[in-house]
Amino acid sequence: MGDNAKFSINGDNYEYPVLSGTEGPDVVDIRKLYGQTGAFTYDPGFTSTASCESELTFIDGGEGVLLHRGYPIEQLAENSSFMEVAHLLLRGELPTADEYSDFTNTITRHTMVHEQLRGFYQGFRRDAHPMAIMCGVVGALSAFYHDSTDINDPAQRMIASHRLVAKMPTIAAMAYKYSIGQPFVYPDNELSYTGNFLRMTFGVPAEEYVVNPAIEKAMDRIFILHADHEQNASTSTVRLAGSSGANPFACIAAGIACLWGPAHGGANEAALNMLKEIGHPDRIPEYIARAKDKDDPFRLMGFGHRVYKNYDPRASVMQETVREVFDTLKVKDPVFEVALQLEEMALNDPYFIDKKLFPNVDFYSGIILSAIGFPTSMFTVLFALARTVGWVAQWNEMISDPGQRIGRPRQLYTGPTKRDYVSIDKR
Ligand code: ACO
Numbered sequence: 001m002g003d004n005a006k007f008s009i010n011g012d013n014y015e016y017p018v019l020s021g022t023e024g025p026d027v028v029d030i031r032k033l034y035g036q037t038g039a040f041t042y043d044p045g046f047t048s049t050a051s052c053e054s055e056l057t058f059i060d061g062g063e064g065v066l067l068h069r070g071y072p073i074e075q076l077a078e079n080s081s082f083m084e085v086a087h088l089l090l091r092g093e094l095p096t097a098d099e100y101s102d103f104t105n106t107i108t109r110h111t112m113v114h115e116q117l118r119g120f121y122q123g124f125r126r127d128a129h130p131m132a133i134m135c136g137v138v139g140a141l142s143a144f145y146h147d148s149t150d151i152n153d154p155a156q157r158m159i160a161s162h163r164l165v166a167k168m169p170t171i172a173a174m175a176y177k178y179s180i181g182q183p184f185v186y187p188d189n190e191l192s193y194t195g196n197f198l199r200m201t202f203g204v205p206a207e208e209y210v211v212n213p214a215i216e217k218a219m220d221r222i223f224i225l226h227a228d229h230e231q232n233a234s235t236s237t238v239r240l241a242g243s244s245g246a247n248p249f250a251c252i253a254a255g256i257a258c259l260w261g262p263a264h265g266g267a268n269e270a271a272l273n274m275l276k277e278i279g280h281p282d283r284i285p286e287y288i289a290r291a292k293d294k295d296d297p298f299r300l301m302g303f304g305h306r307v308y309k310n311y312d313p314r315a316s317v318m319q320e321t322v323r324e325v326f327d328t329l330k331v332k333d334p335v336f337e338v339a340l341q342l343e344e345m346a347l348n349d350p351y352f353i354d355k356k357l358f359p360n361v362d363f364y365s366g367i368i369l370s371a372i373g374f375p376t377s378m379f380t381v382l383f384a385l386a387r388t389v390g391w392v393a394q395w396n397e398m399i400s401d402p403g404q405r406i407g408r409p410r411q412l413y414t415g416p417t418k419r420d421y422v423s424i425d426k427r
Contacts, residue, residue, distance in 0.1 A: 009037050023058045023067075040410045047306070050231075052239065053401070056089060056393055057230045064310035064358075068228060069093070077317045082223040082386070083107065083193055086165055089228055089393040090158075104193070110166035111187035111196065113174075114144045121178045130175035130381045131260045137171050138164075139253030149247040151399055160248040161392035168385045169193065173200035176378055194220040197385070202373060214328035215372055218321050222368065225314040225361060226383050228390025230307070234259040238391045239398050243407040248395060255391045256384050262301070265362075265383040269376045271302030272335070272366030280334070281341045288342075292351045300346060302363030309356035318364040325368050336367050 004015035005028040014036055017029045027050045034040055043049045058067045066073040069088050076085055080094070087095040087103045095103055120137050141163070142149060148160035174184045177200075185200045195211040198219060203209030229235070237258040241251040259265035278287050290298040305312060322336055343359050346352045369379050398404055 007033075007037075009039055012037070021053075024060065034410075040412070042412050045306075046231075046236075051236060051407070052231065052398065054231070054394065054397060055092075056397060057228045057390070059230050059307050061305070061307035061309050064308060064313050066229070066313050073225065073313050074317060077221050077224050077314075080224065081192075082220045082227065085224050085227050086389040089389055090161060090165075090396070106162050107166045107193060108187075108189050108196075110163050111170050111189070113141075113167050113170050117141075117144060117171075118174070118184060121174060121184075124178065126179060126181065128179070130172070130179060130377055131256065131266075131384070133175040133178070134171065134256050134381055134384055135253050135260070137175070138168075138256055139250055141167070142247045142249035145249065149249070151242075151245060151247065154400070157248065157396055157399060161396060164248065164252055164392050165389050168388045169197035170200060172378075172381045172385050173197060175381060176201050176374075179375075179377070192216065192220075194223060212328070215325065218325045218328075218368060219372065221317065221321055222365060222382065223386040225317060225365075226386035228387070228393065231394075233261075233264050234387065235391060235394050238395050240407040242395045242398055243404065245406075248392065251395055252388060252391055255387070259384050259387065260380055265380045265387075267301050267360070268362035268366045268369070268379040268383065271362050272370060272376055272379070274301045275335045275338050275342070275367070278338050278342065281338055284338065284342050284345055288345060288349060291346075292349075300342070300357070302360055302366075303346060303352070304355075304357040305360045308358060308360065311358045312360040314361035315359040315363055318361060318368065319359075322364050322368050322371075325371050329371055331371055333367060333371060335370075339364060339367060 003018060005018050007014045007016060014033070016033065018026045019029050020026050030041060041049070056069060058070075059065065068076060068085065069092065071080075071088070071094070076088075080088075083104050084094055084100065086107070087093075087099065091099075091103075117137065117140065120140055121133065124133050124136070145160065145163060148156045148163060150156045170187055177184050183205055185203050185205065187196050188199060189196075191199060191211060195216045198211055198216060199209045231239075234255040238251045238255040241254040242248070246254075262270045274287070278284060287298070287300070290296045291300045291303075326332065326336070343363070346357070351357075366376065366379055369382060370376070374382065
């Protein structure tokens with residue numbers, strides 16, 4: 001703990017403790033501020049507000065550092081697997097060989113969904129956005145798994161977490177299959193988490209599906225890169241929903257809804273659409289000029305980040321993965337060339353330099369996902385699939401915290417002051 005922060009309002013002086021974490025900026029503990037001074041703090045967008053204490057993920061946006069329980073994302077992406085990272089986030093440590101085997105076995109045994117859940121899909125139009133289906137179907141899980149909705153029981157919380165991580169690939173693949181009119185493919189317990197997802201998505205009952213190990217590895221790495229990201233908008237949504245005691249399936253559905261927006265998880269879809277629209281390196285200057293024009297709402301999608309004021313470390317891993325996938329599939333995509341040149345041009349432009357705008361994780365992910373065969377509408381679904389582990393880990397952390405209270409922000413009210421009702425004939 002550092003020196004107290006001194007604060008003066010209306011001529012009175014107050015002191016508030018300054019708390020230090022293991023990394024990152026100190027925080028001024030203002031929990032008593034309202035009680036003592038009668039004033040609120042004002043921080044729309046929470047740019048200066050720590051909403052919780054957490055041991056899961058640390059980001060140093062200035063240096064471009066991302067750590068999960070201390071381990072750098074680059075090392076996890078290079079050496080680990082999504083199941084290991086899931087264990088790390090949920091259980092606190094990288095697993096031993098026995099723990100790994102137990103954990104993957106548990107997740108594998110939860111991959112099937114209740115047979116009646118299939119009926120939900122028929123209620124959607126075939127052209128429904130798969131994120132719309134995800135919001136509905138994941139929320140509906142609460143109606144199926146009553147034995148894991150008591151949030152005060154740690155064992156039930158862990159079962160719900162396993163169920164969510166395990167069933168998300170099945171639910172996501174079903175959303176895709178429904179949109180293209182193919183039969184749902186049941187999970188295969190012989191396959192890895194990621195291999196199984198690829199088979200449920202791209203396999204058909206009429207023939208055997210052989211998982212391409214290079215694509216499986218690339219996909220697994222994409223899942224690792226999206227597993228958790230501190231108190232981002234969707235994670236904060238999950239925490240806020242969960243703070244009222246809502247069940248975990250409902251909370252994750254809330255997170256999915258928040259992730260869908262183009263300023264968050266929807267950016268990978270928007271980034272690829274933008275790169276395709278640019279189409280040729282010759283047109284890049286026109287789009288850079290538009291992004292800089294204050295009167296034009298256009299922004300370079302996949303660029304900029306609330307926290308990273310340096311290269312997003314996930315974007316560099318993603319860029320390498322694009323090359324690996326292209327080598328494996330022996331494809332070339334002119335969109336990748338547009339992306340590389342756009343990045344170079346933007347990073348040399350004073351507008352982007354001054355505002356510290358760098359490519360984020362979404363800039364390259366769409367190019368890989370498209371090469372693997374996913375339609376753009378599935379991109380955010382894949383993000384939701386991977387982020388589910390972060391969401392449930394953060395939700396568990398919150399519920400286990402003895403100091404946890406319902407999240408209830410206050411406001412700066414600027415509406416009319418008290419006035420008397422006027423009957424309709426006098427208005
Ligand atoms: N293109 C052009 N200008 C930009 C961009 C961009 N992509 N991003 C930010 N700016 C400019 C803003 O116009 C603003 O300029 P000003 O100070 O002159 O008004 C300045 O940079 C700061 O931007 P803010 O919007 O205030 O920053 P904020 O932290 O609120 O927003 C966000 C961050 C939403 C990510 C923003 O950079 C953006 O819209 N990027 C494009 C969408 C995107 O890629 N989202 C993915 C985020 S990562 C993720 O969710 C996984």
